[in-house]
Amino acid sequence: MRKSRLIASSIFLVFSAALMIASVSMEYYSSIGPGPGFFPFWLSLILGLLSIIWIVQIVRSAPASAKTEGEETLFPRGGGLLRILSLFGALCFMIAFMEPLGFQLAMFAFLAFLLVALGHVKTWMTLIIAGIGSFGLFRVFTLLLDVQLPQSAIRFLAAIGL
Amino acid sequence: MGFSVALSPGNLLYAFLGSAFGTLIGVLPGIGPAAGTALLIPLTARLPPTGAIIMLTAIFYGTQYGGTITSILLNVPGEAASAITCIDGHKMALKGRAGAALSIAAIGSFIGGLFATIALVFLAGPLTKVALEFGPVEFFALMVLGISLLMGLAGKSMVKALMMGILGLILAMVGMDPVRGAPRFTFGRMELMDGLNFVPVIMGLFGLADILENAEESLSSTVSAKVGSLMPSKQEIKDSVGPIARGSVLGTVLGLIPGMTGSMASFLSYSTEKKASKHPEKFGQGAIEGVAGPETANNAHANGALIPLFTLGIPASPTVAVLMGAFLMNGLIPGPFLFREQPELVWGVIASFFVGNVILLVLNLPLVGVWVKMLKIPYSILFAVILAFMVIGAYGAESSIFDVFIMLLFGILGYALKKFDFPLAPMILTLILGPTMERSLRRSMEMSQGDFSILFASPLAATLLVISLVVLVSSALKVFPGTGKGKSDSGSVGK
Numbered sequence: 166m167r168k169s170r171l172i173a174s175s176i177f178l179v180f181s182a183a184l185m186i187a188s189v190s191m192e193y194y195s196s197i198g199p200g201p202g203f204f205p206f207w208l209s210l211i212l213g214l215l216s217i218i219w220i221v222q223i224v225r226s227a228p229a230s231a232k233t234e235g236e237e238t239l240f241p242r243g244g245g246l247l248r249i250l251s252l253f254g255a256l257c258f259m260i261a262f263m264e265p266l267g268f269q270l271a272m273f274a275f276l277a278f279l280l281v282a283l284g285h286v287k288t289w290m291t292l293i294i295a296g297i298g299s300f301g302l303f304r305v306f307t308l309l310l311d312v313q314l315p316q317s318a319i320r321f322l323a324a325i326g327l
Numbered sequence: 328m329g330f331s332v333a334l335s336p337g338n339l340l341y342a343f344l345g346s347a348f349g350t351l352i353g354v355l356p357g358i359g360p361a362a363g364t365a366l367l368i369p370l371t372a373r374l375p376p377t378g379a380i381i382m383l384t385a386i387f388y389g390t391q392y393g394g395t396i397t398s399i400l401l402n403v404p405g406e407a408a409s410a411i412t413c414i415d416g417h418k419m420a421l422k423g424r425a426g427a428a429l430s431i432a433a434i435g436s437f438i439g440g441l442f443a444t445i446a447l448v449f450l451a452g453p454l455t456k457v458a459l460e461f462g463p464v465e466f467f468a469l470m471v472l473g474i475s476l477l478m479g480l481a482g483k484s485m486v487k488a489l490m491m492g493i494l495g496l497i498l499a500m501v502g503m504d505p506v507r508g509a510p511r512f513t514f515g516r517m518e519l520m521d522g523l524n525f526v527p528v529i530m531g532l533f534g535l536a537d538i539l540e541n542a543e544e545s546l547s548s549t550v551s552a553k554v555g556s557l558m559p560s561k562q563e564i565k566d567s568v569g570p571i572a573r574g575s576v577l578g579t580v581l582g583l584i585p586g587m588t589g590s591m592a593s594f595l596s597y598s599t600e601k602k603a604s605k606h607p608e609k610f611g612q613g614a615i616e617g618v619a620g621p622e623t624a625n626n627a628h629a630n631g632a633l634i635p636l637f638t639l640g641i642p643a644s645p646t647v648a649v650l651m652g653a654f655l656m657n658g659l660i661p662g663p664f665l666f667r668e669q670p671e672l673v674w675g676v677i678a679s680f681f682v683g684n685v686i687l688l689v690l691n692l693p694l695v696g697v698w699v700k701m702l703k704i705p706y707s708i709l710f711a712v713i714l715a716f717m718v719i720g721a722y723g724a725e726s727s728i729f730d731v732f733i734m735l736l737f738g739i740l741g742y743a744l745k746k747f748d749f750p751l752a753p754m755i756l757t758l759i760l761g762p763t764m765e766r767s768l769r770r771s772m773e774m775s776q777g778d779f780s781i782l783f784a785s786p787l788a789a790t791l792l793v794i795s796l797v798v799l800v801s802s803a804l805k806v807f808p809g810t811g812k813g814k815s816d817s818g819s820v821g822k
Contacts, residue, residue, distance in 0.1 A: 173747050177490065184497060184512075191511060198772025201504035201511055204765055205497065212493045218486050239746045245543035249742075252542055252714075256535075256735045259718055264728055272718070276711050283542070284707030294708060298715045311373040312723040 169239050170223045177216040184209035248283055255279055267317030267327045272299035332675025333682050338381050341374065342679050345382035346686040349389015354397055354698045358713055359407070360390040361646045361755065362534030365526050366716055368653050369723035376657040377672045383653045384676060385683040387646055388440060388629040391589065392687045395432045395622055396698050399425055408589030408625035411597045415610060415617030422613050426695075427559040431615055432622035433691040435571045439627030440684040442575035443582060447634045447677060451666065454638035458663035463774070464781055466640075467767035468788035468795075470760050473641045475795035476584060478753050479802040487749045488802075495754035498523055499761020506769050518729040525652045525759060527721040527734035532751050533645075534717055535738025538710055540745060557692060559615070567619035570600050574623030581624070582631020588644055588752070592628035593621035630680060636661050637673065640763075645755040652759050656724075 188209055191202030241249065255275055263271045276295035280286040286294070306312040317323045332338060352363030364386050371379035394409035399416035412432065419428040461469070478488040501512045502522030513519040559567070574596045581587040581595065600620040601610045610617050632643040633650075640662025642648035654661045659669070666673050691698075721734040741751060757764075775781035783789040 170747065173743070187512065191509065192507070194777070196777070198775075198777040199769055201507050201509040204768075205500050205511060208493050208497050208500070212490060212497065215486055215490045215493065219490070222486065241543040244545075248542040249539050252539060253735070253739070256714075256718075256731075256738075260728060260732050260735065263718075263722070263731070272715060275718075276715060279711040279714065280708065284705075284711060286707055290708075294711070298712060302715065302719065306719060306723065310370060312369055312719070313726045314719065314722065315726075315728075 166239055167223060167226070171220065174216050174219045174223060178213060178220070181209045181213035181216055185213065251282055252279070264315045265318045267319075267322055268314040269299045269303050269327050270317065270322070272302070275299075329674030329676075329678030330681075332377060332671055333381070333678035337375075338378055338675065338679060339682065341378040341382040342385050342683045343686050345385025346389045346683050346690055348382075349386040349391075350393035350687065350690055350698060351701065352386065353390035353393020353395070353409075354701055355393075355709060355713075358537065359533055360387060361649050362530055362532075362537070363390060364646055364649045364653075365529040366534060366713075366720045368526050368649075368656065369720045371653070372656075372723065376659055377675050379657055380650075380654065380659070380672070380676050381679040381683075383650055384633065384680065385686075387650060388626060388680070388683065389687055389690075390646075391626045391629045392433060392436050392691045393698065394625075395436070396429065396691075396695065397702065399428045399432065399618070400699065401702065408593050408628070409622070410590060411593045411621045412618055414597075415612070415614045418611070418613035419615070419618065424563075424613065426557040427563055428615070428618045429695055430557045430559050430692060431563060431567050431619050433688055435567065435574060435619045435623035436626035436691075437684050437688045438571050439575045439578050439623035439625075440630045440687075441681065443579040443627045443630030443634075444677065444680040444684070446579050446631065447637065447680070450634055451638055451677070454634070455663040455666045458639050459667070461663075461787075462785070463767040463770040464785050464788045465791070467764060467771060468782065468785075468791035469639060469641060470764045470767065472791045472795045472798075473635075473643070474753065474757055474760065474764075475798045476587075477756055479798045484748065485799075485802045487747075488753050489799075491744070491749050491751065492753035492757045495757030496761045496764075498528070498754070498758050499765070505762055505766045506773075516729070518725075518727055522762065523733065523758070524724055524727075524730050525649070526724045527730040528737045528758065529645075529649055529652075529755060530717050530721055531734040531737025531739075532741035532744075532755065534713070535734060536741030536745055536751075538714065539738060539742040541706070541710065557695070563615045566615050569603070570596070570616045570620035571623045573599060573603070574620040575627045578624035578627025578629075579631035582628040582643065583634055584643065587628070589625040589628045589632075592624040596620040596624035630684075633680075637665070637677070638663060640665075642756060642759065645752045648756050648759040 184205060188202045188205035191205065192200030193202045193206060194200055240246070255278055258278075259271055259275050262274075266274075273295050276298045277291055280291040280294060281288070303314055307314055317327050333342070348367055349360075349363075352358055352360060358366070364383060367386055368383065371382050374382065391408060395412055395416070398409040398412040399420050402413050402417040416425075416428045416432070419425060474492055478485070478492045497512075499522070501519055503509070503520055504511055510520060577596050577599065578592045581592045597610075597617055597620060600616045601607050604610065604614070604616055606614075632647050635641045635643050636647050636651060640651075640660065642651045651661055659665060659672070717734065718731055721730045722728065724730060744751060771781050772779070775784075782792060
């Protein structure tokens, strides 16, 4: 856990350094007061200082015994990790395919995957929920609530209303 | 004037829908009020501004009612402000008195909500009068105070709260510079020119991050719960009068203070009632006072937290910050000028709080069985449906797939930050207040030709800044080892 915290605090430190470098290229001050780079510079500096304080706190905190260190994990392993990665993958699929396939088909596949793979929901129930969540919600949002959701970029799919 | 707006058929419908959605969000574990309110913002995108704000505020205070149901019946808080209700509420349920606990909680919430709304009506005039005298310097100082209070109270680790506050301000810098129009941190993406859209950011941080956290465990679970008679006994009613009265005042007062959350209000109310009780030993065994006080306080807090938003334009909590974002999306700037420029809208929305609380009382008493049925939807189905709405919500706000990507990005960030016990509330508050804050400071600087002493030239601004400094320094003292909480990073830092 201590190692994870040190990695996280170092990421914050590197992030604040990168921000500071980026903010230097912006105008810092003008005749009428602070320029676009003023706030980012000071904020990245403060974030960097706080990251250093956090690192010091972690270093000064009592180190856990080797046994505890091995047992305590911040992030899940095994099934938990697989479920999180599956969720991540499903959302990446939506981002990649929602516009090419259209909302309805992409959402149907997205929901079907989540319900079957993660929820272990029965097939008939999956089909009903995925159908309502994709084709049904598309109509509710586009027709009733006037929220624009993408139709397929593939012509023949768009031609049949998908 | 307000009631004629609030009681129009359209606005009544929006108040009803908002109350129902709010209760639903409160009932369903796994989605909190901030993410829930953000999730439903796209639903209001095509509504008239008054209707949209009525609906969104009703969602906000409706969550406080709904959260109680799961706390009492399942010992699982639907949202954080109802967590303390689990102690005595669930014990009452185990004794077959769930119905009485739900009734008292709903009545207490109703009275607390009304009390805070009446306070808003009386405080609106004096507070806006004062706020109208504010210039950019005073507004900047006020925002600094609000953020300082939130950071000081946000968690056990002041360093982490500050880091989150600063991170929110940095994220608020993304987009065009508010004075010069120069692009900052846009990476050449047109989608970032107007800044980060706060809807996908909040849905990611508060909604997706929670779902990812829940996915660590198996997602298959179902619940069953019985309500019993809704009628409280004469003794239960008598025992609830004092806690409801104290909870109303306590919640409203705490709602006025930025950084004080609904959970703090309910926890303080619980400890107050325990101290005030002649039988403190009953607490934890199913004491009605342990339900009446906290439930009144958290709803009074929810309505009270709208007072600084409406009168000063300062959000007191993350969910109110989401509401402020919704105001801004509708082209409305909450604060004293709104009372002057759009009195019909402001008073209409305030009147709708009375209407909304009545609707919520009806939804939560006779119709409590409907919400109990909702609880029977397994989480294995619920999480997928919530994700579908989140994708639509993120995409629908700007019709942009980039925003779905932003939601995913902030979902992962929020999940990781929660793992390291970072409080997320300061980040949301500064993200939404950041642009206004920067604009106020830079306008002040323009007025003084770049002289920073202008911040201390105004006695009010100077006082507010000094108070902010005191709050931050007193909280920061805890950072260093030897003063208590500094050692928390060895593994026990709270959220």
